[in-house]
Amino acid sequence: xxxxxxxxxxxxxxxxxxxxxxxxxxxxxxxxxxxxxxxxxxxxxxxxxxxxxxxxxxxxxxxxxxxxxxxxxxxxxxxxxxxxxxxxxxxxxxxxxxxxxxxxxxxxxxxxxxxxxxxxxxxxxxxxxxxxxxxxxxxxxxxxxxxxxxxxxxxxxxxxxxxxxxxxxxxxxxxxxxxxxxxxxxxxxxxxxxxxxxxxxxxxxxxxxxxxxxxxxxxxxxxxxxxxxxxxxxxxxxxxxxxxxxxxxxxxxxxxxxxxxxxxxxxxxxxxxxxxxxxxxxxxxxxxxxxxxxxxxxxxxxxxxxxxxxxxxxxxxxxxxxxxxxxxxxxxxxxxxxxxxxxxxxxxxxxxxxxxxxxxxxxxxxxxxxxxxxxxxxxxxxxxxxxxxxxxxxxxxxxxxxxxxxxxxxxxxxxxxxxxxxxxxxxxxxxxxxxxxxxxxxxxxxxxxxxxxxxxxxxxxxxxxxxxxxxxxxxxxxxxxxxxxxxxxxxxxxxxxxxxxxxxxxxxxxxxxxxxxxxxxxx
Numbered sequence: 001x002x003x004x005x006x007x008x009x010x011x012x013x014x015x016x017x018x019x020x021x022x023x024x025x026x027x028x029x030x031x032x033x034x035x036x037x038x039x040x041x042x043x044x045x046x047x048x049x050x051x052x053x054x055x056x057x058x059x060x061x062x063x064x065x066x067x068x069x070x071x072x073x074x075x076x077x078x079x080x081x082x083x084x085x086x087x088x089x090x091x092x093x094x095x096x097x098x099x100x101x102x103x104x105x106x107x108x109x110x111x112x113x114x115x116x117x118x119x120x121x122x123x124x125x126x127x128x129x130x131x132x133x134x135x136x137x138x139x140x141x142x143x144x145x146x147x148x149x150x151x152x153x154x155x156x157x158x159x160x161x162x163x164x165x166x167x168x169x170x171x172x173x174x175x176x177x178x179x180x181x182x183x184x185x186x187x188x189x190x191x192x193x194x195x196x197x198x199x200x201x202x203x204x205x206x207x208x209x210x211x212x213x214x215x216x217x218x219x220x221x222x223x224x225x226x227x228x229x230x231x232x233x234x235x236x237x238x239x240x241x242x243x244x245x246x247x248x249x250x251x252x253x254x255x256x257x258x259x260x261x262x263x264x265x266x267x268x269x270x271x272x273x274x275x276x277x278x279x280x281x282x283x284x285x286x287x288x289x290x291x292x293x294x295x296x297x298x299x300x301x302x303x304x305x306x307x308x309x310x311x312x313x314x315x316x317x318x319x320x321x322x323x324x325x326x327x328x329x330x331x332x333x334x335x336x337x338x339x340x341x342x343x344x345x346x347x348x349x350x351x352x353x354x355x356x357x358x359x360x361x362x363x364x365x366x367x368x369x370x371x372x373x374x375x376x377x378x379x380x381x382x383x384x385x386x387x388x389x390x391x392x393x394x395x396x397x398x399x400x401x402x403x404x405x406x407x408x409x410x411x412x413x414x415x416x417x418x419x420x421x422x423x424x425x426x427x428x429x430x431x432x433x434x435x436x437x438x439x440x441x442x443x444x445x446x447x448x449x450x451x452x453x454x455x456x457x458x459x460x461x462x463x464x465x466x467x468x469x470x471x472x473x474x475x476x477x478x479x480x481x482x483x484x485x486x487x488x489x490x491x492x493x494x495x496x497x498x499x500x501x502x503x504x505x506x507x508x509x510x511x512x513x514x515x516x517x518x519x520x521x522x523x
Contacts, residue, residue, distance in 0.1 A: 020063035027056035071121035115289035318491030324373030351511035383454035464494035
């Protein structure tokens with residue numbers, strides 16, 4: 001199995017492992033000398049041997065601890081970089097794509113982490129240990145070394161055969177886990193539909209079928225693991241037993257080996273076979289983890305949607321759309337449509353649901369590439385007030401300021417939106433934490449919070465998706481007052497459902513027949 005790690009990291013790992021195994025072998029040499037003096041010489045051991053035995057034992061333990069620490073930190077750093085790659089593939093176009101991203105980060109990355117954190121360091125440590133012990137054994141007791149060489153290949157050969165099957169099973173299981181998770185999330189979102197259509201039993205049957213298949217495949221992998229462990233123990237016991245028999249015959253019957261060599265051999269032999277056992281087990285675990293890596297890599301290799309389709313700058317208007325066609329999949333919602341939005345003023349967009357109003361805003365924002373046509377914006381300094389918002393684990397202050405504005409600036413914009421009293425009633429005021437998308441505010445207050453995040457920046461272009469949704473009449477008037485002030489210096493494009501907003505609109509367009517049609521009083 002190829003270890004996909006940098007050469008510099010590999011050399012560092014090998015050097016630390018050589019130091020650790022070298023110290024252990026020297027410890028074995030000194031303890032063999034000490035016991036030889038006691039058992040064969042019948043006297044007290046030399047003080048120097050005892051001292052060096054202690055020194056090399058401590059050194060071996062320290063180097064092993066150092067190796068574990070260095071390898072874990074390096075692995076975590078590599079996983080973090082892989083996570084950044086995954087994050088770089090995020091495309092906010094669809095909820096389904098977001099689910100794939102979440103699975104890649106929170107499930108597959110964590111399942112792959114043992115490969116970097118345990119498998120690679122263990123494989124390197126084991127190979128160095130095996131090589132060092134077998135070389136030393138040729139100088140101590142050649143017959144034992146030949147027995148090790150004869151029995152050792154059976155372990156990796158067996159595990160290669162089992163591991164290859166395990167990797168395929170693991171990848172299938174990972175894919176099934178994705179499907180099960182996505183199905184569950186979709187069913188949760190559609191719980192009202194399930195209830196209204198009285199299809200609860202059908203849903204339960206689907207979940208049960210997915211679950212039973214996942215459990216079956218998991219049990220198959222556990223069966224392979226049990227069989228592998230049993231075979232591994234058999235080979236290990238057989239190898240150690242053969243060496244012990246050969247050493248016993250040599251020291252008792254043939255008298256062809258010294259006590260020092262016999263004890264040293266019996267000290268190193270279990271270490272050799274234990275290392276082989278670890279190698280076999282980790283190969284099995286590594287192939288399990290590698291199945292998750294393959295899922296991540298397949299996801300990373302998917303072609304990124306083109307995100308630089310917009311031309312920024314060098315236009316007179318704030319936004320110009322020329323002959324654009326946008327939609328989802330093979331269905332276009334707009335066909336060869338055009339729109340010019342001046343550098344200031346309020347442009348309202350209306351139309352029945354499902355005709356592409358939100359998609360149009362996302363195209364201007366840079367989140368949804370058109371099938372054809374040109375999208376030109378004067379500046380990429382664009383604020384977006386969406387009809388949906390995903391709050392990460394943060395505070396209200398951090399959400400609004402994004403680390404760029406002082407607390408008094410945040411307080412000023414909240415006060416302008418009549419949010420001060422509501423925020424002060426919270427336990428920690430503006431520093432109240434938002435955890436797991438749970439924010440202790442009403443729907444209308446959340447809308448104003450989203451507006452505050454945009455208003456504090458005063459971008460050149462503001463896109464709004466139903467900005468007065470969930471607002472009572474008083475708050476709606478407040479928001480409309482802000483829009484009227486903003487539109488004097490800023491280009492505002494808003495998808496609106498409430499007709500009241502059309503009273504302050506400078507231009508009004510509706511989506512109809514795949515076109516952006518100006519209405520009476522508009523351009």
